[in-house]
Amino acid sequence: xxxxxxxxxxxxxxxxxxxxxxxxxxxxxxxxxxxxxxxxxxxxxxxxxxxxxxxxxxxxxxxxxxxxxxxxxxxxxxxxxxxxxxxxxxxxxxxxxxxxxxxxxxxxxxxxxxxxxxxxxxxxxxxxxxxxxxxxxxxxxxxxxxxxxxxxxxxxxxxxxxxxxxxxxxxxxxxxxxxxxxxxxxxxxxxxxxxxxxxxx
Amino acid sequence: xxxxxxxxxxxxxxxxxxxxxxxxxxxxxxxxxxxxxxxxxxxxxxxxxxxxxxxxxxxxxxxxxxxxxxxxxxxxxxxxxxxxxxxxxxxxxxxxxxxxxxxxxxxxxxxxxxxxxxxxxxxxxxxxxxxxxxxxxxxxxxxxxxxxxxxxxxxxxxxxxxxxxxxxxxxxxxxxxxxxxxxxxxxxxxxxxxxxxxxxxxxxxxxxxxxxxxxxxxxxxxxxxxxxxxxxxxxxxxxxxxxxxxxxxxxxxxxxxxxxxxxxxxxxxxxxxxxxxxxxxxxxxxxxxxxxxxxxxxxxxxxxxxxxxxxxxxxxxxxxxxxxxxxxxxxxxxxxxxxxxxxxxxxxxxxxxxxxxxxxxxxxxxxxxxxxxxxxxxxxxxxxxxxxxxxxxxxxxxxxxxxxxxxxxxxxxxxxxxxxxxxxxxxxxxxxxxxxxxxxxxxxxxxxxxxxxxxxxxxxxxxxxxxxxxxxxxxxxxxxxxxxxxxxxxxxxxxxxxxxxxxxxxxxxxxxxxxxxxxxxxxxxxxxxxxxxxxxxxxxxxxxxxxxxxxxxxxxxxxxxxxxxxxxxxxxxxxxxxxxxxxxxxxxxxxxxxxxxxxxxxxxxxxxxxxxxxxxxxxxxxxxxxxxxxxxxxxxxxxx
Numbered sequence: 001x002x003x004x005x006x007x008x009x010x011x012x013x014x015x016x017x018x019x020x021x022x023x024x025x026x027x028x029x030x031x032x033x034x035x036x037x038x039x040x041x042x043x044x045x046x047x048x049x050x051x052x053x054x055x056x057x058x059x060x061x062x063x064x065x066x067x068x069x070x071x072x073x074x075x076x077x078x079x080x081x082x083x084x085x086x087x088x089x090x091x092x093x094x095x096x097x098x099x100x101x102x103x104x105x106x107x108x109x110x111x112x113x114x115x116x117x118x119x120x121x122x123x124x125x126x127x128x129x130x131x132x133x134x135x136x137x138x139x140x141x142x143x144x145x146x147x148x149x150x151x152x153x154x155x156x157x158x159x160x161x162x163x164x165x166x167x168x169x170x171x172x173x174x175x176x177x178x179x180x181x182x183x184x185x186x187x188x189x190x191x192x193x194x195x196x197x198x199x200x201x
Numbered sequence: 202x203x204x205x206x207x208x209x210x211x212x213x214x215x216x217x218x219x220x221x222x223x224x225x226x227x228x229x230x231x232x233x234x235x236x237x238x239x240x241x242x243x244x245x246x247x248x249x250x251x252x253x254x255x256x257x258x259x260x261x262x263x264x265x266x267x268x269x270x271x272x273x274x275x276x277x278x279x280x281x282x283x284x285x286x287x288x289x290x291x292x293x294x295x296x297x298x299x300x301x302x303x304x305x306x307x308x309x310x311x312x313x314x315x316x317x318x319x320x321x322x323x324x325x326x327x328x329x330x331x332x333x334x335x336x337x338x339x340x341x342x343x344x345x346x347x348x349x350x351x352x353x354x355x356x357x358x359x360x361x362x363x364x365x366x367x368x369x370x371x372x373x374x375x376x377x378x379x380x381x382x383x384x385x386x387x388x389x390x391x392x393x394x395x396x397x398x399x400x401x402x403x404x405x406x407x408x409x410x411x412x413x414x415x416x417x418x419x420x421x422x423x424x425x426x427x428x429x430x431x432x433x434x435x436x437x438x439x440x441x442x443x444x445x446x447x448x449x450x451x452x453x454x455x456x457x458x459x460x461x462x463x464x465x466x467x468x469x470x471x472x473x474x475x476x477x478x479x480x481x482x483x484x485x486x487x488x489x490x491x492x493x494x495x496x497x498x499x500x501x502x503x504x505x506x507x508x509x510x511x512x513x514x515x516x517x518x519x520x521x522x523x524x525x526x527x528x529x530x531x532x533x534x535x536x537x538x539x540x541x542x543x544x545x546x547x548x549x550x551x552x553x554x555x556x557x558x559x560x561x562x563x564x565x566x567x568x569x570x571x572x573x574x575x576x577x578x579x580x581x582x583x584x585x586x587x588x589x590x591x592x593x594x595x596x597x598x599x600x601x602x603x604x605x606x607x608x609x610x611x612x613x614x615x616x617x618x619x620x621x622x623x624x625x626x627x628x629x630x631x632x633x634x635x636x637x638x639x640x641x642x643x644x645x646x647x648x649x650x651x652x653x654x655x656x657x658x659x660x661x662x663x664x665x666x667x668x669x670x671x672x673x674x675x676x677x678x679x680x681x682x683x684x685x686x687x688x689x690x691x692x693x694x695x696x697x698x699x700x701x702x703x704x705x706x707x708x709x710x711x712x713x714x715x716x717x718x719x720x721x722x723x724x725x726x727x728x729x730x731x732x733x734x735x736x737x738x739x740x741x742x743x744x745x746x747x748x749x750x751x752x753x754x755x756x757x758x759x760x761x762x763x764x765x766x767x768x769x770x771x772x773x774x775x776x777x778x779x780x781x782x783x784x785x786x787x788x789x790x791x792x793x794x795x796x797x798x799x800x801x802x803x804x805x806x807x808x809x810x811x812x813x814x815x816x817x818x819x820x821x822x823x824x825x826x827x828x829x830x831x832x833x834x835x836x837x838x839x840x841x
Binding site for chain 2: 051069141165167
């Protein structure tokens with residue numbers, strides 16, 4: 001396997017050919033936020049939180065680090081103003097949809113919400129304000145459940161229905177029986193919709 | 202049918218076809234494109250067939266049903282060769298006159314000719330009509346001469362000679378070199394150099410390689426790919442086989458949307474005919490090159506026109522884009538090198554091979570060569586498909602070809618490039634159109650839609666309309682596009698509904714930036730263009746909606762009221778009779794008034810009030826003046 005040298009946040013990073021920027025960054029402890037990424041699954045590139053700015057042949061552009069393969073001499077910046085604006089706005093769009101722990105934690109990083117400690121062990125999340133209010137439905141459509149079921153379990157019991165703003169997830173009625181016993185995707189769900197949905201089913 | 206095995210076979214076939222045709226024999230061509238079909242060209246055809254039998258003219262005249270001529274505004278179009286007499290808006294009732302006067306006696310029927318609206322002059326020949334005269338119809342021109350269901354018609358016009366030249370005289374590298382030299386750029390919107398794409402696919406190490414025709418045209422108001430596919434499918438096929446040869450591909454797909462039944466039908470026939478003659482299949486024209494092609498019918502999703510989504514759709518998956526940091530040209534269909542080009546791009550290829558790159562380069566601008574077909578629609582006198590050399594100004598297209606704005610109204614803006622193009626204001630009317638110039642002013646070439654708008658168009662409403670379309674057509678995979686467009690639409694609805702605050706413009710601007718930079722595919726990447734461009738050039742309209750609750754173009758329903766001017770009202774009762782909610786009070790001879798609470802702002806009163814009175818007014822940003830007292834509303838005879 002060929003070793004590729006690239007630069008991430010002014011750090012020289014050695015990576016193996018075929019790795020993604022995200023994997024290379026993780027290997028040296030650079031944190032890039034993600035939502036739809038899972039190391040066992042094929043890169044999906046839908047949440048766009050892992051966007052980074054790359055410079056190649058003196059031209060820079062924005063790419064999703066979970067999909068972009070490392071290249072020799074690539075210059076990557078994970079923390080630019082543009083990148084942060086996109087991440088912050090995406091979290092702002094997600095917060096009213098699914099105000100749950102993982103998304104709140106991301107929000108806290110960009111100053112959108114805070115954790116108020118009540119006691120040493122107890123506390124609660126507070127959102128500083130919803131700039132893009134919408135109906136809460138506990139689902140960010142990250143597709144982790146759908147892809148886990150298809151790629152790992154090979155059952156395809158969960159799928160997407162509808163297009164665009166009408167898109168949502170649903171369990172195939174014929175396959176619902178499997179879900180009662182499997183429940184492996186419950187832990188993957190960031191928005192908290194899935195366990196709820198499946199129990200109701 | 203004997204398969205053709207060499208270039209001389211093709212030449213002999215062409216001579217044989219021509220020998221059976223008498224160029225002096227009269228031929229009536231009837232446009233049977235989708236536009237003319239909507240104007241009942243089918244009925245005109247039946248009338249012609251019947252009447253030719255009745256008048257026993259079968260030996261004197263041929264009838265040929267052609268593809269779209271482009272001048273759809275005036276369909277159905279009949280052109281009689283060899284004289285090229287052009288009759289417009291022909292109805293079945295006119296058929297008798299055409300046959301008995303023009304065909305039998307050589308007389309011209311004045312009432313069916315094109316009348317120049319400016320001078321009143323009648324024009325006999327199709328090519329002299331200003332709409333056609335100012336065009337350069339290289340790709341689209343043959344549409345009007347051939348029956349798309351007949352390969353012989355295409356061969357008679359030197360069809361498949363470029364294929365024979367490419368396969369038998371040139372190496373694949375030479376073909377690519379020629380296309381590269383011609384600087385042909387992708388007509389689907391991206392404008393990527395076609396030759397370079399071919400080369401990447403050719404050099405990609407994996408096999409097999411695929412070639413794809415992208416005919417998933419989904420823009421509202423655009424139909425040039427459709428008309429080309431319906432009207433001249435062989436030109437696309439020929440280009441495709443040449444490309445496949447250059448790339449080293451032996452299998453291709455034509456992705457046509459299911460909503461284009463005529464395109465599917467004509468392409469199916471074309472493939473069958475080409476197979477019979479040996480332009481497809483094994484050992485094409487004796488060159489040893491094999492190629493087959495299949496039609497894939499799309500299920501009508503706008504996003505499927507995006508290359509990675511289209512590839513997914515052909516693979517049998519949902520048509521959703523994938524991040525493509527490795528180009529489709531290297532890893533596309535079933536992860537194999539795939540070259541995907543738009544219909545018009547493929548149709549340009551035979552022209553380049555036949556006439557050479559230098560000839561092709563002689564047309565166009567520095568960065569964009571050749572011609573481009575545009576679908577000219579909206580508030581313009583001559584709507585239809587126009588093909589012009591790159592670099593023609595927007596003004597020439599709108600005024601010289603399009604005949605200007607109807608009713609002498611003022612031009613306001615033109616939206617180019619389909620729903621995700623930007624709106625270009627009057628100050629850029631002299632812009633020479635090519636890929637780069639359009640991008641500079643915040644719009645794009647796109648697939649070539651052009652929507653002309655006049656002073657009666659509200660630019661905020663236009664931005665809202667296109668955002669609504671795109672929010673509907675977004676696949677919903679990535680968050681910026683799905684959620685961003687959802688909120689952009691909400692904000693725009695608030696603005697046109699008079700419920701927005703000044704903060705909303707800031708929120709809107711933030712979203713446009715994130716949707717543009719953050720989205721996964723080009724749909725999201727270009728979706729904010731209508732909003733960005735209208736905010737840039739027509740910001741005053743946004744501000745009027747927000748600060749003054751006023752719609753300057755008097756379009757947005759929530760911000761306008763209808764009011765009857767008591768001085769102008771002649772108390773005729775027309776609006777009272779037609780108001781669907783009974784909101785207008787008054788009788789004959791008693792001046793009418795509108796009850797604003799009952800009014801649903803449908804605009805019926807405005808439409809029915811006779812032009813000579815024009816008593817119904819639209820007001821915006823101000824309350825309705827108080828009703829005049831009943832005693833002064835009575836119209837006495839003296840006052841009239």
